[in-house]
Amino acid sequence: MAELRIPFFRPAIDDDDIAAVAETLRSGWLTSGPNVREFERELAAACGAPFVNAVNSCTAALHLCLRAWDIGPGDEVIVPAYTFSATATVVVHTGARPVLVDVRERDANLDPAAFERAITPRTKAVIPVHFAGEPCDMDAILAIARPRGIRVLEDAAHAIGAAYRGRPIGSIGDATAFSFYATKNITTGEGGALATADQALSDRVRVLTLHGMTKDAWNRYDAGGSWRYDIVEFGFKDNLTDLAAALGRRQLAKLDRLTEARTRIAMRYVANLRDEPLLTLPAFDEANRHAWHLFMVRVDNQRSPVQRDDVIRRLAERGIGTSVHFIPLHYHTAYRKLGYQPGDFPVSERIFDGAISLPMFPAMTDADVDFVCENLRDILRTAA
Known part of the structure; x- marks a missing residue:
């Protein structure tokens, strides 16, 4: 086997990225902190969403969103059959059933007609996947979903920086999940984010992201922060680190x-x-x-x-x-x-x-x- 002259993928990491991570290491703030907050703000501006939650993977973003919507046993979520397993696995982890449907031949994106045929009284959400970075037919999907009260959670693991009919991906559905995995268009090593215009959804996802702690937990190590917190519901450990966010901020700028x-x-x-x-x-x-x-x-x-x-x-x-x-x-x-x-x-x-x-x-x-x-x-x- 020849040594690869041209690999499938090589990350676009430069000295600026390395300096950002080194600076964060020297700052002493390694877990979720100021870089995460700034990364969220910058992502919101980039994708046209008022609220962004940075988390440790796109999988976590999808899962947290479904949980925040209280989707669970007895519910169904429609998912394209042509996608990575995480898109459907998160549905299983809520206790709901992933209902697979076929995609369009031309672009491997969710077929709106197949989506509509699969709807039942138990359908609570649909997860269109913007395959390879080509936006799905969001107008058709929303026209089917909106009158029926079906929530639209876009899997944009491939689609940071994409736009549909002039609208940035991240500003269209009820929520959008992005990936910053090592092979993605911008990377934090491991990481993801959920973008939405729904402040209540974003607030609940923030609580679920870190053990179900109240918001006060996020600033308990800041000057003037309190050690006291409350667990308001049973959450997860899905937060992004400041190290990852420092890299993500420099990547996002490019x-x-x-x-x-x-x-x-x-x-x-x-x-x-x-x-x-x-x-x-x-x-x-x-x-x-x-x-x-x-x-x-x-x-x-x-x-x-x-x-x-x-x-x-x-x-x-x-x-x-x-x-x-x-x-x-x-x-x-x-x-x-x-x-x-x-x-x-x-x-x-x-x-x-x-x-x-x-x-x-x-x-x-x-x-x-x-x-x-x-x-x-x-x-x-x-x-x-």
Whole structure:
């Protein structure tokens, strides 16, 4: 196996990021503190949401939101089958049932018609996932959800910096969860946030984030802070550290530049591969701003002399890292225990069968993209 010349991902960390973390270490304030508060304020401005809760993962943000909405046993939450498990796992952890539905062929986003068909009297929420950074059809989703009192919790793990019809992702649904995991468009190492216009939701999420403590607990180590606190409900331990927030603040300041770099890379891929008959390229709506977290192509396994899995293996042999996003949820053992099985979601299955996520990170050069594309085209035309 060749050493990877072009990995699937490389984090965009610079000296400015490192200095911010070092400065926080020297400050002596390591857990949730002033950097977390400033990060929340800056995120709110960036995504157009009045209230932001910074937490330790996007998974935590999704879970805390559902819990704050008192979703639990007997309730249903609609989730696309084509997503990472966390989107549905959080529903299970509330005691509710994740109801899987299929996605659209063009962009792997939630199919509004499938969402509408799946609604029952037990449906309390829907979690549309902005796959790869392409916004879902939020107007259609909201038109279905709003009259029925169904809450809309956007999974924007891929979509920081994206916009739908000119509106920033984070300012549209009832709440939006972001991820700042190591591979995401901006990173805190591990981290996430919940954005909302609902102050009551944000306030309750803040209490649930740290053991169910009253707000006074957040400033008990400040000058003049009190040691006294109350546990008002049974919460969790999902807070973000000041170390992580310090990194996140510097990353957020570079978000526009990082998104522009990703867009340049995506357009270079499109220019290189648009005429390749054995590939389907990602569709995107020019009325939106795509975050380009991923660039996923689909191999036409019916016509290609080389199948998707062999394409991945042979790219790796040539020093090119790739990934697959995602294995549909109903293929996993845990979801089969919920009654789902292969064949249930044909669009998700078709997408998965050919899916390859190509290298995507801001430091990629045009020459890097060209190298990936030249090798991909060569492999597709060469039988094993």
